[in-house]
Amino acid sequence: MNTNWARLFHTIEKKERLIIGLMSGTSLDGLDIALCNISGSGAATKVKVKNFKTVPYSNAFKAEVKAIFSRKDADLQMVCLMNEKIGLIHAEMILKVIESWGLKPEDVDLIASHGQTIFHAPASLHKLSDYPNGTLQIGDGDHIAVKTGVVTICDFRQKHIAAGGEGAPLAVYGDYLLFSEKGEDRVMLNIGGIANFTYLPGDNDAAKVFSTDVGPGNTLMDQFVQHHYEGLYFDQNATIAKAGVVSAALLKELMQSDFLTAQFPKTTGPELFNLKYLKAAQERSKTSSLNNEDIMTTLCSFTAQVIVDAIEKCFGDNQKPSIYMSGGGMHNPLLVKQLKEGLPNARFYTTEDLQINPDAKEAVLFAVLANETLTGTAINFGDRAGVPSICMGKICLPF
Ligand SMILES: Nc1ncnc2c1ncn2[C@@H]1O[C@H](COP(=O)(O)OP(=O)(O)OP(=O)(O)O)[C@@H](O)[C@H]1O
Ligand SMILES: CC(=O)N[C@H]1[C@@H]2OC[C@@H](O2)[C@@H](O)[C@@H]1O[C@H](C)C(=O)O
Numbered sequence: 001m002n003t004n005w006a007r008l009f010h011t012i013e014k015k016e017r018l019i020i021g022l023m024s025g026t027s028l029d030g031l032d033i034a035l036c037n038i039s040g041s042g043a044a045t046k047v048k049v050k051n052f053k054t055v056p057y058s059n060a061f062k063a064e065v066k067a068i069f070s071r072k073d074a075d076l077q078m079v080c081l082m083n084e085k086i087g088l089i090h091a092e093m094i095l096k097v098i099e100s101w102g103l104k105p106e107d108v109d110l111i112a113s114h115g116q117t118i119f120h121a122p123a124s125l126h127k128l129s130d131y132p133n134g135t136l137q138i139g140d141g142d143h144i145a146v147k148t149g150v151v152t153i154c155d156f157r158q159k160h161i162a163a164g165g166e167g168a169p170l171a172v173y174g175d176y177l178l179f180s181e182k183g184e185d186r187v188m189l190n191i192g193g194i195a196n197f198t199y200l201p202g203d204n205d206a207a208k209v210f211s212t213d214v215g216p217g218n219t220l221m222d223q224f225v226q227h228h229y230e231g232l233y234f235d236q237n238a239t240i241a242k243a244g245v246v247s248a249a250l251l252k253e254l255m256q257s258d259f260l261t262a263q264f265p266k267t268t269g270p271e272l273f274n275l276k277y278l279k280a281a282q283e284r285s286k287t288s289s290l291n292n293e294d295i296m297t298t299l300c301s302f303t304a305q306v307i308v309d310a311i312e313k314c315f316g317d318n319q320k321p322s323i324y325m326s327g328g329g330m331h332n333p334l335l336v337k338q339l340k341e342g343l344p345n346a347r348f349y350t351t352e353d354l355q356i357n358p359d360a361k362e363a364v365l366f367a368v369l370a371n372e373t374l375t376g377t378a379i380n381f382g383d384r385a386g387v388p389s390i391c392m393g394k395i396c397l398p399f
Helices: 003-013 059-066 076-100 141-148 157-162 171-179 219-228 236-242 248-254 275-285 292-314 333-342 361-375
Strands: 016-024 030-039 046-056 110-121 134-138 152-154 186-191 194-200 210-216 322-326 347-350 394-396
Touching: 003 361, 016 076, 016 361, 030 076, 030 361, 046 076, 046 361, 059 076, 076 110, 076 134, 076 141, 110 141, 110 361, 134 157, 141 152, 141 394, 152 361, 171 186, 171 194, 171 210, 171 361, 186 292, 194 292, 210 219, 210 292, 219 275, 219 292, 236 292, 236 333, 248 275, 248 292, 275 292, 292 333, 333 347
Parallel strands: 016 110, 110 152, 186 322, 322 347
Antiparallel strands: 016 030, 030 046, 110 134, 152 394, 186 194, 194 210
């Protein structure tokens, strides 16, 4: 037998697997690396996060990724080369981090790599009638497997599209397994570049759960700061946004998007929510001369309003959902204040309250998905296009 397979069978039979989950999201801030001990599969999955680190991208590397990120005019040669380069750089980051944790690559059973999304094009966004939903994550898994010597599972999103989904959000596949709780209506709210949530009703009915993007998380605020404040990457602790006032006229126009009124589940990205989107809303609302602080305050309110509206759609007036936050946006005090004011019936927590570091949550998700690739059977979510019942991921072997 090919020794790769012998190793894989051994991994499958182990009681506990040491899996590295990787996520590098739309904020392009760095690579999240979560070292997870995972036992069981399906509803019996148990995860312990043993270690976590975000390895920041250098400014030069950020610029290289940005040059091909969510741009229709990206240079095809650079897309090709960055596919290899991102794989190699991620592998180097993993090797350094596991060494700093006192581990050798052979101690690790699997790497689960999300890759870098460089374009997300659900049909609702590209509107080309002869084309399916599309999404592209690069940072080739074979490069990671060969350089680290660890079996790598990658490219999770294509199966989702092949089976009728939009390729995102995949959070439901991990959230349902790890966080469903009978008797508690839960919302797992991740505020990354794009905000999304998983709805986990207290009756634990798999046929009702879903996850959906809701609109911008930090992406519009981040893009605005990066464009207008040299040297700043984001509005730390909302210092800029706290100094302004909301423009009701701009906020009203920002809320005018077909995406925001479309049914759940749905997905989006910076391909829609970008500075062009803001400029168009400013032109329509005649607020083009607004100062930067007021724009940032308004963008923060827009982000909060979109999340509040989406969560309200899932619950009646008498329900008191528990919202478990994760992602960088939960560190933005103004955004969180506005969410709490907008959803007075809800109880707010973070995934820390469920023993998962909120900054690590998405990387952990991919470790769980890789565990399912090897040991799971597809969860039955019923016959729903947006939540296909599948296991995902492609297996890359080190030799
Ligand atoms: N202290 C803070 N104050 C304000 N905003 C913060 C703070 N810390 C993090 N953020 C926001 O969180 C962002 C990073 O979020 P995160 O790492 O969850 O994004 P991501 O994983 O790239 O996103 P996605 O989930 O869309 O893939 C930063 O760019 C910033 O906007
Ligand atoms: C195409 C893509 O990379 N989408 C990401 C992005 O970041 C947040 C949101 O947009 C979500 O849809 C998704 O990631 C998470 C991990 C998901 O699939 O659940």
